[in-house]
Amino acid sequence: MSGHPVAGTASPAVRRRGLIARLARARATKPGEIYGVPGAGDTRLLSIATICVLVFVWWLVTAMGWVKPLFVPSPQAIVGSFVSILQNGYTGEPLWVHVGISTARVFGAFLLACLVGIPLGLAMGISPIARGIFDPPIEFYRPIPPLAYLPLMIIWFGIGETSKVLLIFLSVFAPVALGARSGVRSAAIEQIHAAYSFGATRWQVLVRVILPAAMPEILTAMRIGIGFGWTTLVAAEMVAATSGIGYMVLSASQFLQTSVVIMGIIVIAAIAYMFDLLMRLLERRLVPWKGRM
Amino acid sequence: MSLQIIDASVVYPGLRGRPPTEALHSVNLTVETGEFVVVLGASGCGKSTLLNLVAGFISPSSGSVLLDGQPVQGPGADRSVVFQKHALLPWLTVRDNVAFGLSLQGRPRTERYSISHRFIELLGLSGFEDAPVYTLSGGMQQRVGIARALTCDPKLLLLDEPLGALDALTRERAQELILRVWDRSGKSVLLITHSVEEALFMGTRLIVMSPRPGRITHTFDLSFSRMFLAGQTARAVKASADFIALREQVLQIIFADEEDAA
Ligand SMILES: Nc1ncnc2c1ncn2[C@@H]1O[C@H](COP(=O)(O)OP(=O)(O)OP(=O)(O)O)[C@@H](O)[C@H]1O
Ligand SMILES: [Mg+2]
Numbered sequence: 072m073s074g075h076p077v078a079g080t081a082s083p084a085v086r087r088r089g090l091i092a093r094l095a096r097a098r099a100t101k102p103g104e105i106y107g108v109p110g111a112g113d114t115r116l117l118s119i120a121t122i123c124v125l126v127f128v129w130w131l132v133t134a135m136g137w138v139k140p141l142f143v144p145s146p147q148a149i150v151g152s153f154v155s156i157l158q159n160g161y162t163g164e165p166l167w168v169h170v171g172i173s174t175a176r177v178f179g180a181f182l183l184a185c186l187v188g189i190p191l192g193l194a195m196g197i198s199p200i201a202r203g204i205f206d207p208p209i210e211f212y213r214p215i216p217p218l219a220y221l222p223l224m225i226i227w228f229g230i231g232e233t234s235k236v237l238l239i240f241l242s243v244f245a246p247v248a249l250g251a252r253s254g255v256r257s258a259a260i261e262q263i264h265a266a267y268s269f270g271a272t273r274w275q276v277l278v279r280v281i282l283p284a285a286m287p288e289i290l291t292a293m294r295i296g297i298g299f300g301w302t303t304l305v306a307a308e309m310v311a312a313t314s315g316i317g318y319m320v321l322s323a324s325q326f327l328q329t330s331v332v333i334m335g336i337i338v339i340a341a342i343a344y345m346f347d348l349l350m351r352l353l354e355r356r357l358v359p360w361k362g363r364m
Numbered sequence: 365m366s367l368q369i370i371d372a373s374v375v376y377p378g379l380r381g382r383p384p385t386e387a388l389h390s391v392n393l394t395v396e397t398g399e400f401v402v403v404l405g406a407s408g409c410g411k412s413t414l415l416n417l418v419a420g421f422i423s424p425s426s427g428s429v430l431l432d433g434q435p436v437q438g439p440g441a442d443r444s445v446v447f448q449k450h451a452l453l454p455w456l457t458v459r460d461n462v463a464f465g466l467s468l469q470g471r472p473r474t475e476r477y478s479i480s481h482r483f484i485e486l487l488g489l490s491g492f493e494d495a496p497v498y499t500l501s502g503g504m505q506q507r508v509g510i511a512r513a514l515t516c517d518p519k520l521l522l523l524d525e526p527l528g529a530l531d532a533l534t535r536e537r538a539q540e541l542i543l544r545v546w547d548r549s550g551k552s553v554l555l556i557t558h559s560v561e562e563a564l565f566m567g568t569r570l571i572v573m574s575p576r577p578g579r580i581t582h583t584f585d586l587s588f589s590r591m592f593l594a595g596q597t598a599r600a601v602k603a604s605a606d607f608i609a610l611r612e613q614v615l616q617i618i619f620a621d622e623e624d625a626a
Contacts, residue, residue, distance in 0.1 A: 261451035264421050269465030269516055270441030279468065283455045360454035363498040 144330040149337070152330040161331070162322065164314050173316040174342060176232070176307065177300045180239035184296060188247035189289060195248070196255025196285075197277065205248075213245040217303045221310065230311040238310075242303040243296040250292020254285030287354070287361040294350045301343040365432055365442060365519035365552050367395040367418060372427035373577075374413050387413040389577035390427070395520075400546055400553045400589065402567030404560065404614070406622055410578025411556045412448060415522050418554060419445050431520070441469065444518035446509045446526040448556075452497045458484065459493040461508050465516035483511035486541055488534070502529040507538065514545060521546075523555040527562065536598055539566055547593050560614050564588055565602060572614065574621050582617055584610070 100106045126146060132138055133145035140148065156166050194201040212220070217238050224234040258281045266276045308317030316335050323331035354361070374388040387410040395401050403411050416422045417429055420439040429436045431443075444465065445451075452461050460467070462480040471479075484493060487507040492500065497508060506529050513521060523542075527535045543566060546553050557563050563570050565588050572582040592601050601607060 259450045261447045261449065262453060264419070264439065265445065265447065265451045265512075266464075266468060267421075267439040268419055268441070268443060268445045268522075269468045271468045275468055279464075280453065283453070286455070358455070360496060360498045364450070364452070364454040 141327060141329055144333065148330040149334050152328070153334050156331065156334070161319050162313070169314055169316050169319050170338065170342070172314050173304055173308070173339075176235055176315065177239055177297070177304055180236045181243050181293075181297050181300050183236070184240050184243035184247050184300075185293060188244045188296075189251045192248035192251025192289075192292075193255060193277070193282065193285065195252040197281065202252075209245055209248060212241065213249075217242050218306050221306060225310055234310055235307040235312070238307045239300050239303045242299040246299060247289075247292050247296040250295070251285060251289050254288030254292070255281055257288055258284035287358045290350065290354045290358065294347060294354075297346055297350070298343065301339060304339065366397050367393070367520060367552065367554070368430040368433075369393040369414075369417070370428050370430070372417060372424040372429060374410070374417060374422060375425045386577035388417070388424075389579045391578075391580055393571065393580065395552050395554060397552055398550045400543075400555070400566060400568045401571060402563040402569070402586075403554065403556045403571045403573060404558075404563045404618070405573030405578075406575055406618065407558075409573045409575035411573060412524055413578065414573075415445070415524050415554060415556060418520070419443055419522055441465075441516060442518060443520045443522055444513035444516050445522045446506075446513045446524060448524040448528070452505055452508055452512075454496065454498045456497065457494050458489060458497055458500070458508055461497055462511045462515055464512055469516070479515050480511070483514050486514075487511045487538070503531065503534060506530060507534075510538065510542070517549070519551060521551050521553045523553065525556050525558060528558065535562070540592070540598055542566070543589055543593060560611055560618070561602060564607060564611055564614070565592070565598065570614070572617055574624075581621070582614075584614070586610075 104111065129143070130146050133140065133143055160166060161169060191201070191205060195205055196202075220241075221234075221238060224238050228234040228237060262280050262284065263276055266280045271279065304315075305317035305320060308315040309321060312318040316339055320332050320335035320339075323329075323335065369391055372388060372391045373386065376385040376387055378384040391414065393401070393414075403414060405411055413422070417424060418436070420436045420443070423429075423436075439445075453464065456464065459477065459480055462484055463476040466476040466479060481493075484490060487510060489504065489507055489511065492504065497505060500508065506526060510523075510526050513523075526542075527538050530538060539562060542553075542555075545551075555563075555566060557566075564586060567586045568589060570582075570584040570586055571580050572584075573579065574581045588601050588604075588607055591604075592598055
């Protein structure tokens with residue numbers, strides 16, 4: 072703070088006000104930028120630096136022996152268990168099978184949830200009948216943690232794939248349907264009126280105006296939904312699974328193989344993150360006009 | 365297409381305990397085929413409400429709105445609207461926005477594009493066919509809106525302050541363009557504007573409205589657009605003594621209204 076380049080004669084109060092004013096004001100623009108766009112600016116370097124610091128602290132804590140490896144294994148141990156499972160597999164299955172089966176469960180449930188949830192959400196947005204019927208059940212189950220109704224899934228659908236996929240499906244379905252529903256309101260009434268005054272049918276208005284206008288919110292809802300899907304994966308694979316990343320994490324924890332647990336968590340995070348990047352790319356491609364009109 | 369508004373009132377319900385707004389009170393208006401009616405009035409006097417009524421987006425609380433003798437049931441392709449704001453589709457390019465009405469009507473692509481090409485050119489948007497509309501300036505967006513309404517060749521054209529965001533020169537050009545299109549096609553036009561000069565220049569009839577409750581207070585028959593179409597330049601028409609005298613008269617009416625309201 073003392074090294075702050077302010078005129079030497081300024082009193083501390085004035086200096087402080089200057090700093091606050093500087094923080095409160097938006098930065099001046101560079102050519103090609105627009106003044107005052109919230110959150111404008113590149114964050115990549117800062118993010119990489121944060122990751123490096125975190126990994127360094129982690130390494131320091133383990134290398135200095137401040138915590139036992141049972142609680143926090145070293146980064147090298149994680150890499151080691153990754154390499155060993157990559158070479159030898161886990162409980163007789165190669166790593167890619169675990170990854171593949173979990174991904175299939177999450178994506179299968181996600182696709183199913185989108186196929187059902189988006190049309191249903193749109194229907195709820197445009198029709199009071201659909202809203203009246205489906206609003207209570209969705210709002211009822213939405214806040215319940217999936218672990219709470221997991222036993223019911225098992226009782227009803229057994230311990231096969233059905234109950235696993237259904238559990239993930241339910242956690243993705245609610246955010247996707249509600250996103251599509253609120254997206255319906257994104258279309259300006261003038262846009263809808265314009266279509267009608269060109270002789271559009273209700274169906275055309277839905278497909279040509281309301282659906283595209285709702286796209287940004289639907290994509291955001293899909294991003295949130297797939298996130299919920301990955302969070303529910305481990306719960307789903309608690310049910311008599313013999314493969315999958317979630318299963319690997321759970322069973323490793325029973326044998327106190329902490330490094331495998333952490334490795335599994337990182338693998339899940341990495342896949343989820345890659346999908347999120349894909350969704351962001353899709354968003355930039357499909358709705359470049361988002362928030363611009 | 366002839367339009368008849370008989371004793372129509374529109375009351376917007378008051379939200380959350382506020383009193384209802386009587387946006388239109390007992391309005392009578394007849395627009396014959398080929399007429400160009402201009403509506404002028406202070407902000408909030410119910411001009412857009414009147415236009416929405418004719419377009420079929422709202423229905424009268426009392427009275428009736430007839431098109432060729434039939435009551436208006438809702439919007440239809442016989443009436444195209446140019447909106448005051450926010451009615452373009454940002455996910456489409458300029459060309460597809462202009463061709464939007466035609467594509468809703470199921471016209472084949474080549475026909476769609478050749479018709480919209482003509483209007484894009486007419487409105488001075490050539491070179492921007494493939495630009496996304498959200499990258500255009502406000503005035504260019506308004507011109508896209510006008511082109512879009514014209515492509516569908518409506519019998520009744522409803523324009524809600526279509527030229528508000530244009531600069532003086534482009535505005536005059538657009539006025540002349542709309543007059544020529546109207547003259548050639550024999551459409552009926554209902555135009556809303558804030559500009560007295562624009563109103564006098566373009567209309568065959570001028571309607572002045574007053575607020576609270578919105579109603580028609582004065583009507584003038586106009587012949588300036590005929591003078592322009594007969595060959596006089598727009599500037600000469602607008603500088604003529606008759607034009608200036610009427611302009612001052614109308615301005616006085618509007619200012620008197622504003623003072624009453626204040
Ligand atoms: N949807 C609505 N709900 C309630 N009141 C409304 C609604 N639309 C308009 N009004 C009210 O009706 C009156 C007339 O509105 P209108 O939009 O027709 O005015 P206008 O003459 O077009 O004004 P401007 O020139 O500013 O566009 C205003 O007092 C407005 O507050
Ligand atoms: Mg208006």
